[in-house]
Amino acid sequence: MGALTSTSRCILVICQRLLHENYNVWNIDKVRNLFSEDVAKRILETPLVSSVHEDKVVWEEERNECYSVKSGYKLAMCYIIGNDTYHVAGNWNGIWKAQVPHKTHHLLWRLCRGCLPTRYRNVWNIDKVRNLFSEDVAKRILETPLVSSVHEDKVVWEEERNECYSVKSGYKLAMCYIIGNDTYHVAGNWNGIWKAQVPHKTHHLLWRLCRGCLPTRYRLLERRLECTLNCPVCDEEIEDELHIFFRCAVARDSWCAAGLSSVLHNAAYQQINAMDRIFAVCSNESNDTAGRVTMLLWCIWHNRNDKLWNDNVQMPRQIGRYVFDAWNDWYSVHKLQSNSVSGTTEADLVRWEKPVLGWVKCNVDVAFVSGSGRTSVELCFRDNSCQFMVGKTQWRQTVISSVEGEA
Structure with a gap:
């Protein structure tokens, strides 16, 4: 039956009086007189409430x-297949293509859908898993914990094999985070600092200086630590990195006494902060010159601390002389050691080798003290994991040859 137009509905509402006195029966004569034959037929075919004798459920x-x-x-399958809530992602085609009986397909489907029944919920059915899969795959499945099989939550530190926290692994993890985080990165020629020919303690001083970690009085005030701001050496200006190393009168005289005044007054090294000046010096000067400058900065800082804590201050010429002698001594020893190491071949090196599992190795050495008539013996025992077990030393009032001692 066709639907009535909006105009017909309006007319029908207005003409409610066309209904019979019992109200729920059409007044056929009035409807046919008011509407065309086609519309009147459609109206009269429309059932009214009282003409529907009983409601019923229709499927x-x-x-x-x-x-x-x-x-x-x-109907349920159409709803489930079309609903993402019930969808399980996976290689279903691989299951259906497997060359196995159909009942095995059905079992795999139930397993992947989480419908495989067991006696207890969330417990693997060991027999069925082992019958379905290879030994290796079944082992990996059964090792996967289910929710109810985890009786108690615990804190696990994944950086250690024993899952327990250690300071060493925590430090490594923190360093990886800091190195990979641009927030803590300071741009500059860091390779030039590490290549400077100086002792490691001076490298550390430059690193602290360029990272803004050097505890000058201005830096301490920035960290909300109340203190006087004047330089403890000259007591004239505010102590910051640029003043203590480059502008203080004692520091400038120390540069001249160390023979590095040309570097101090070089127009290329007049940046507005100490960090940029140090990076520029390490980039443009040779490793030797950069090493002398680094040693001078360390001596200036050492003199500042000596004045602050011990009230002992050195003259600029003393600082300059110490820089010259200390760097030359270090460089001579370092160069001698480098030549000695480079002249040693791999065949000349004797390396300790650990014993096999279940064995213990004993290393013995002897020492001869000329003129004493004594021979000392040392013993050291280690296991196959290189762990020290026990050691012993003793001496005897006898003299033996080196051949006997090394036998």
């Missing part, structure tokens, strides 16, 4: 309007 999926299990299952 639209069957022709006879009665529910059946088959049609209900089909």
Whole structure:
């Protein structure tokens, strides 16, 4: 039956009096007189409330309007397949293509859908898993914990094999985070600092200086630590990195006494902060000159601390002389050691080798003290994991040859 137009509905509402006295039966004569034959026919075919004698449940999926299990299952499957909530991602085609009986396909489907029944919920059915999969795959499946099999939560530190926190692994993790975080990165020629020919303690001083970690009085005030701001050496200006190393009168005289005044007054090294000046010196000067400058900065800082804590201050010429002698001594020893190491071949090096599992190795050495008539013996025992077990030393009032001692 066709639907009424909006105009017909309006006319129908206005003409409610066309209904019979019992109200729920059309007044056929009035309807036919008011509307055309086609519209009147459609109106009269429209059932009114009282003409529907009894409400009933209708199942639209069957022709006879009665529910059946088959049609209900089909409707449920259409809903489940079209709903992402019930979708399980995976290689389902691989399951259906497996060359196995259909009942095995069904079992795999139930397993992947989480429908495989067990006696207890969330516990693997060991027999069925081992029958379905290879030994290696079954082992990995059974090792996977289920929710109810985890009786108690615990804190696990994944950086250690024993899952327990250690300061060493915590430090490594923190360093990886800091190095990979641009927030803590300071741009500059850091390779030039590390290549400077100086002792390691002076490298550390430059690193602290360029990272803004040197505890000058101005830096301490920035960290909300109340203190006087005047330089403890000259007591004239505010002590910051630029003043204590480059502008203080004692520091400038120390540069001249160390023979580095040309570097101090070089127009290329007049940046507004100490960090940029140091990076520029390490980039443009040779490793030797950069090493002398670094040693001078360390001596200036050492003199400042000596004045602050011990009230002992050195003259600029003393600082300059110490820089010259200390760097030359270090460089001579370092160069001698480098030549000695480079002249040693790999074949000349004797390395200790650990014993096999279940064995203990004993290393013995002897020492001869000329003129004493004594021979000392040392013993050291280690296991196959290189762990020290026990050691012993003793001496005897006898003299043996080196051949006997090394035998």
